[in-house]
Amino acid sequence: MxxxxxxxxxxxxxxxxxxxxxxxxxxxxxxxxxxxxxxxxxxGECSYWACMPSKALLRPAIARSDARKVPGLARAVQGPLDAEAVLAHRDYYVSDWKxxxxxxxxxxxxxxxxxxxxxxxxxxxxxxxxxxxxxxxxxxxxxxxxxxxxxAALPDLPGLTGARPWTSREATSSHHVPDRLVVVGGGVVAAEMATAWQALGSRVTLLVRGSGLLPRMEPFVGEHVADALAEAGAEVRTNVSVAAVVRDGGTGPVTVVLEGGEQIEGDEVLFATGRRxxxxxxxxxxxxxxxxxxxxxxxxxxxxxxxxxxxxxxxxxxxxxxxxxxxxxxxxxxxxxxxxxxxxxxxxxxxxxxxxxDHAAVPQVVFTDPEAAAVGLSLAEAERSGRRVRAVDLDLTNVAGAGLYAHGYRGHARMVVDLDSETVVGVTFVGPGIGELLHSATIAVVGEVPIDRLWHAVPAYPTLSEAWLRLLEAYRDGGAAE
The missing domain is CATH 3.50.50.60 (FAD/NAD(P)-binding domain)
Structure with a gap:
């Protein structure tokens, strides 16, 4: 030696x-x-197999979706994405894995x-x-x-190893668009990759063990994202569990066997079931x-x-x-x-x-269509912590900037307020274009800015940021801003 x-x-x-x-x-x-x-x-992982390639795949999908909701532009963007160009754009952002x-x-x-x-x-x-x-x-x-x-953590399932499943790495680095993609999982990776590959032309079936997508966020977030995936053509199935995976010789179609015996066939299967x-x-x-x-x-x-x-x-x-x-x-x-x-x-x-x-003020954007973003505590987390809290909800169609952003805009916001300190301890948004709203929420939570001071942070009109004004008005008036 x-x-x-x-x-x-x-x-x-x-x-x-x-x-x-x-x-x-x-x-x-x-x-x-x-x-x-x-x-x-x-x-590392972010540069070559996670943040950068996934967002490079997702950006064209989200931009096309937004454009399809803009009068005067919608008819010009009804065609499919140029998958070859999208994958080349992804390769550029990962420096061709060099x-x-x-x-x-x-x-x-x-x-x-x-x-x-x-x-x-x-x-x-x-x-x-x-x-x-x-x-x-x-x-x-x-x-x-x-x-x-x-x-990526893979479950111990019969046949899985020999089936050559995708993990997050294969999902962000593949150079081909599978005709049929089965996605197992309901978290961020599953939701984002279902969004990206459905937009690139795959027929996506999303298998979620729990009752909804993105379970670590407010319940309404997963509902909005699941509805949008279904409208885009994906099949979203909840409360299902995978029992086995079959792929003869590790090539050809892959069969996902559910508990109960039902079989779902795809050309690739992505397991997005956690990390270790x-x-x-x-x-x-x-x-x-x-x-x-x-x-x-x-x-x-x-x-x-x-x-x-x-x-x-x-x-x-x-x-x-x-x-x-x-x-x-x-x-x-x-x-x-x-x-x-x-x-x-x-x-x-x-x-x-x-x-x-990273205790109670973690910001996160999920780059699905629609986007989801949250910082701090959800209502359930805040209640479990023993705080005396109140949640204020807002239908984002009540914000003037939403209708200008996209025809038929759909979205939702929630602000969780600690009633004793009268500070914001959590904020969640779901809707097109809301990722850029998150840092203002992060500052409010981290800075423990009193509600009576937030009144004087005036949002520009007409922007999506006006959601802050509507949330504060609802808090003042004692009701939801629906």
């Missing part, structure tokens, strides 16, 4: 996705020497990249086996950050942790019981979204620097050493 070459750095980062990149950036900006280990592409640009950025900030499989090897140590069998042993003077993310951490083979056992587990952390992203090991992004299971992982990375980077400089983490500009947004 080749003897490992030893190196020492201030900080060693496992994983060069967006989360790892942000930890590296903060450490290098403070002058700490930093190494990052990556076994796949620098840029990472030279991301590697160049790491070089530009002076971070050292080690290609290969990295594993913890005891306290403050990481071993790396490179693609040619070369071995390195990296020692961190101050911190090791695990930023290895998550991967990429921690099964990163040496957790060498530091007393369980391989394959989520890693609990404090608000500085320090792993419980450690003074040097950080877990940032999906691996800590706090909020499995890229923007939240990058937020955590900025916090972790600031905390690592402060501890390395002997300053502790009790003080810091902008409250930089404590991640609090």
């Amino acid at each position: 080749t003897r490992a070459v030893e190196h020492e750095y201030d900080v060693v980062v496992l994983g060069a996705g967006p989360v790892g990149e942000n930890v590296v950036d903060r450490a290098r900006a403070a002058g700490l020497t930093t190494a990052v280990v990556e076994g796949e592409l620098v840029g 990472d030279e640009g991301a590697v160049g950025w790491l070089d530009s900030i002076g971070a050292r990249l080690y290609r290969g499989h990295g594993r913890l090897d005891g306290t403050r140590r990481v071993s790396v086996e490179g693609p040619e069998g070369e071995r390195h042993l990296l020692t961190a003077r101050h911190a090791v950050a695990v930023c290895t993310g998550s991967r 951490p990429r921690t099964e083979d990163i040496g957790l056992e060498t530091v007393g942790l369980e391989p394959g587990s989520w890693l609990p952390v404090d608000d500085s992203l320090l792993v419980a019981g450690s003074d040097w090991l950080y877990a940032v992004g999906d691996v800590n299971h706090r909020a499995l979204m890229t923007h939240e992982g990058k937020y955590q990375a900025r916090i972790a980077g600031a905390a690592i620097v402060a501890r390395a400089q002997g300053r502790g983490t009790d003080t810091g500009r902008w409250g930089a050493h404590a991640a609090t947004a």
